Amino acid sequence: MQAKAPSPDYFSNCTHCGFCLAVCPTYKLSGDENNSPRGRLRIWSEETAGRLARDEWTDFYTDECVGCLACETACPAQVPYGELFERTRHEHVASGRSHPPLALRLAAAAVARPAWFNLAMLPARFLRKLGLPLHRFLFQGRPALLQTTASYAQKLMLRHRPTGPRVAFLTGCLMEAAFREINFATVRVLIENNVRVVIPAEQTCCGAFQEHTGIDGAAALQQQNRSAFLSLDVDAVLSNSSGCGYALGRSLAHASPGRPVVPVRDVLSFLGALGPVRRERPESGARLYVDLPCHLVHGQKAPGIPENVLDATGYQWELAPNARDCCGSGGVYNIQKPENARAILAGKSAFLNEAEGEPVILGTSNHVCMMQWHSAGAAGLVRKAFETKHIIQLLDPGEGFAVRNKA
Ligand code: SF4
Ligand code: SF4
16 A cells, blocks of 8 residues: 655644653663654654655654653644644655664564464463463463353353443453463453353454554555444443454444444443452562553543442552553564663662562553563563563453353
8 A cells, every 4th residue: 555645734732842852762771852742743743744854864764653642642733643643654665765674574474464473472471371481571461272252151151151232352462372371361251240242253453453563454454344343232342452452443433424323442441430340369568550552541431440440359459650652662662672672661660679578569450561561570670579460361250150140
């Protein structure tokens, strides 16, 4: 697909107030105005108007952006920074100004074919199951090797026959291929809370990977997901990954006019409205520190993770310091810009070295943020032992639960 360069007036509603500078991780790291939202918008605007030459210097500042969208939340003029950034990044890749490495291009092709990707990631699931994660991003967990979330959900639905709200569940590409124990836990929590779970077989990757890298292919994936989800008679489509939920929500919202819009909800927000079953835990010194993914609070614009959901984990919890700030993950930013990502994470994770609690649990709701947080220990930024968990795992009843409030 040939990317279209934005028209000059596309950037015009930035009033240059500078409110976004204080929240921008790359501006905070560098102190460089060009490395801020306002600076990038100015560069793109000047380039588009033909007043600034397109060169490596301007490309550098586009590539530096994490894509955390904190500037959108801070902006009083409602500049659609994320959309502008995505469009610019795609135009840079399509026109050859930016060259994603071969590994990322291969990964983009792989995630678009879930069956192949699941097969290709079998060794990663195997090593995680053995407790041998060989990479700093692979946090602890015991995923099923062969059983898919769809077949597991079907089995549990037949066994428990919940009667409450009906939802479709996005299982995701990397989540299903490498971290599917989180999907299994999500299915158990939903069914325990009397939610009927449907997993459409035709679903595919949400396209966030392509959007993060600027590589072609997101549109076809989005269209496939519209076909998979929009024909279903469900109360909501749920995602347990805030980045995937944000991407899917935007693609379903762009359905053909006249077609009903199915709301895409984060699973924890959905459970918050239901009031989930609480896990009872013996008194312990465990402490849960909660981090809020950027694509939850700045992308989906959710207020956070509901307090009744965090209370239901049964743990003594508190928000991590600067919980709304980026951890440096940025989808694949920690692969493309490892030094920046590490510097951002170093600042954000330093508190864990002094954190109270035994064990210390860092809980969040996006698997790529979990990978980034886990790397803080594996890369030596945090010396104190801590576990990285998805909040849904802390609500997990395990096997052998009963459905509550069943009609
Ligand atoms: S998306 Fe994040 S890193 Fe990029 S300009 Fe906005 S605040 Fe800065
Ligand atoms: S906060 Fe919004 S209007 Fe103000 S400088 Fe940043 S992008 Fe422009």
